[in-house]
Amino acid sequence: MKAIIPKDPLLAAGKFVTIAAQALMAIVMLGLAAAIPGTLFSSSHVEKNLPEAMGDKLPQALMAIEASLVIGLIVAAATFYFANQLGRIIDTVGKGEPFVAINAQRLSRMGWVSLAIQFVGIPITILVSYLSTLFPDVDISVEGGLSLSGFVLAITLFILARVFRKGTQMREELEGTV
Numbered sequence: 001m002k003a004i005i006p007k008d009p010l011l012a013a014g015k016f017v018t019i020a021a022q023a024l025m026a027i028v029m030l031g032l033a034a035a036i037p038g039t040l041f042s043s044s045h046v047e048k049n050l051p052e053a054m055g056d057k058l059p060q061a062l063m064a065i066e067a068s069l070v071i072g073l074i075v076a077a078a079t080f081y082f083a084n085q086l087g088r089i090i091d092t093v094g095k096g097e098p099f100v101a102i103n104a105q106r107l108s109r110m111g112w113v114s115l116a117i118q119f120v121g122i123p124i125t126i127l128v129s130y131l132s133t134l135f136p137d138v139d140i141s142v143e144g145g146l147s148l149s150g151f152v153l154a155i156t157l158f159i160l161a162r163v164f165r166k167g168t169q170m171r172e173e174l175e176g177t178v
Contacts, residue, residue, distance in 0.1 A: 018087035025080035099167035111157030
């Protein structure tokens with residue numbers, strides 16, 4: 001028998017946040033997906049808007065900008081996927097069936113995504129540092145690199161995945177004895 005948890009404000013808020021995050025990431029992905037070919041195939045337009053003083057550094061700047069856009073697209077897609085997985089877990093909790101095997105898999109995937117995002121921060125930091133040397137008159141900065149809280153999140157998700165696997169196993173054993 002599936003119990004549905006009636007109007008839990010925390011679940012409703014969680015669902016709202018996951019949907020909002022997915023919508024935001026979809027907009028970001030569309031913008032980045034449009035900017036990538038725009039900067040590739042319209043480099044003359046981009047060159048007009050870059051400082052003339054760049055001279056021979058212009059190709060490197062364009063390449064760094066392209067790489068930044070691609071990495072941004074990857075991070076936005078990963079964040080969209082993370083929010084999607086969380087939203088699906090919230091749905092099962094709302095139905096009163098959180099301890100199902102798929103939720104353990106979702107938590108594990110979310111752990112891998114959060115870990116991957118941590119490591120993608122390294123090239124982002126390098127690219128932004130490089131761009132700031134090419135554009136010394138422009139304030140370019142980013143909070144990138146590795147984060148202890150990101151690693152803690154990944155470990156927490158991996159541990160929760162194990163908890164959910166065990167909870168699923170215990171639930172199945174209990175149902176088998178009834």
